[in-house]
Amino acid sequence: xxxxxxxxxxxxxxxxxxxxxxxxxxxxxxxxxxxxxxxxxxxxxxxxxxxxxxxxxxxxxxxxxxxxxxxxxxxxxxxxxxxxxxxxxxxxxxxxxxxxxxxxxxxxxxxxxxxxxxxxxxxxxxxxxxxxxxxxxxxxxxxxxxxxxxxxxxxxxxxxxxxxxxxxxxxxxxxxxxxxxxxxxxxxxxxxxxxxxxxxxxxxxxxxxxxxxxxxxxxxxxxxxxxxxxxxxxxxxxxxxxxxxxxxxxxxxxxxxxxxxxxxxxxxxxxxxxxxxxxxxxxxxxxxxxxxxxxxxxxxxxxx
Numbered sequence: 001x002x003x004x005x006x007x008x009x010x011x012x013x014x015x016x017x018x019x020x021x022x023x024x025x026x027x028x029x030x031x032x033x034x035x036x037x038x039x040x041x042x043x044x045x046x047x048x049x050x051x052x053x054x055x056x057x058x059x060x061x062x063x064x065x066x067x068x069x070x071x072x073x074x075x076x077x078x079x080x081x082x083x084x085x086x087x088x089x090x091x092x093x094x095x096x097x098x099x100x101x102x103x104x105x106x107x108x109x110x111x112x113x114x115x116x117x118x119x120x121x122x123x124x125x126x127x128x129x130x131x132x133x134x135x136x137x138x139x140x141x142x143x144x145x146x147x148x149x150x151x152x153x154x155x156x157x158x159x160x161x162x163x164x165x166x167x168x169x170x171x172x173x174x175x176x177x178x179x180x181x182x183x184x185x186x187x188x189x190x191x192x193x194x195x196x197x198x199x200x201x202x203x204x205x206x207x208x209x210x211x212x213x214x215x216x217x218x219x220x221x222x223x224x225x226x227x228x229x230x231x232x233x234x235x236x237x238x239x240x241x242x243x244x245x246x247x248x249x250x251x252x253x254x255x256x257x258x259x260x261x262x263x264x265x266x267x268x269x270x271x272x273x274x275x276x277x278x279x280x281x282x283x284x285x286x287x288x289x290x291x292x293x294x295x296x297x298x299x300x301x302x303x304x
Contacts, residue, residue: 004048005172008033010057012048019172022151026186030175031058052165052190055176055197063215064200067091067115067144067162067189070100073107077207082111084211089115089162089201091144092133094125101136108138113219115162116140120147123155127225130232135250139232141219144189149174157222158183158231162201165190176200178218185218249284 002014008031018037019027028034038046067089068078081088090112092104108114116133118126126143133140143159148166161184165173176198179186189201193209196202201217202209219234228246231238237247 004038005035006038006046007035007054007057010046012038012046013051013054013172014048015051015172017171020151022154022181023149023172023174026179026181027172027175029181030177030179051172052192054173055188055200058175058198060177060198061213062196062198063213064196064202065089065214065216066205067201067203068112069204070104072204073103073112075204075207077205077209078107078112080207081211086211086214087111087113087216089113089142089144092116092129092138092140094119094122094129101138104138105136113142113216114138114140115142115144116221118143118145118161120145120150120152123152126156127223130221130223131225131230131246132250134230134232134237135247139237140221141232141234142217142221153184154182156184157224157229159221159223160185160187160217160219162187162189162217164203185220187217 002016003018004012005015005018006012019035024034065088066077066081066086068075069091070093072078073090078088090104090107092114093100094117104114114133116126116130130140141160142162143156144162144164145153146164146166148171149163153161163174163186165171165188173190174186174188176188178199187199187201189203191203193202193205196213199215220232222229222231224230226246228240228243230243239247
């Protein structure tokens with residue numbers, strides 16, 4: 001059952017649920033006003049607007065940045081951005097496999113900026129995906145949230161999150177601003193490239209969209225995997241010596257995916273929860289030494 005929200009006493013929008021306290025604070029911070037449930041029999045009639053039109057009532061300097069899904073890598077719009085010297089974002093799906101990797105790597109080498117997909121139903125998996133993406137040369141500098149705003153995002157470390165407006169569940173969009181809230185930097189993401197008001201991320205824009213007022217978001221993403229902290233900015237990855245060792249070990253695990261058809265992060269999580277990465281490195285070293293010893297012995301016996 002939907003409810004009518006009175007936005008700042010100016011207009012009404014229909015939503016499925018009353019916004020959570022965090023989203024209320026964000027609206028208060030960015031738009032300077034609050035909202036309340038509209039009574040069934042209001043004293044005065046207020047116009048009802050679509051949720052995506054809220055930004056129009058709070059105008060500011062309009063800037064945007066293009067973001068593309070994996071299936072749009074070869075689109076005319078994506079190629080047009082690169083040809084005009086614009087570095088668009090490219091979404092790394094939450095289920096990266098070897099076939100995806102090659103295509104995504106090519107797009108990043110052409111100038112695209114990697115943005116890792118974040119699924120609300122499995123937030124713990126995000127850190128392992130980020131670690132593997134970094135090892136593959138797809139170091140993410142922001143996260144894309146296709147499921148819309150959720151207050152549980154606040155448990156994530158410092159980083160930039162691009163929040164999709166999911167109208168299908170009757171949700172309010174984030175304010176069209178660069179939002180600094182706690183340790184997060186948030187941006188509203190939409191597919192409506194004809195209605196750019198404020199600061200927005202445009203998902204898969206049309207190839208006819210004017211290339212004006214394009215401004216990238218503030219890049220940066222942090223995560224923790226197996227007790228190791230990682231911080232990715234536009235220039236490089238920052239972590240501990242153990243973290244760099246983990247990234248190197250990731251390449252050793254690539255053949256395991258091809259043989260076992262297992263997702264890389266699942267392998268990493270299993271190994272990381274059972275033994276320390278130091279032990280893993282030592283084990284790999286001993287295995288290599290043992291293999292060399294066996295090969296030498298076989299060769300020696302073969303010549304005798």
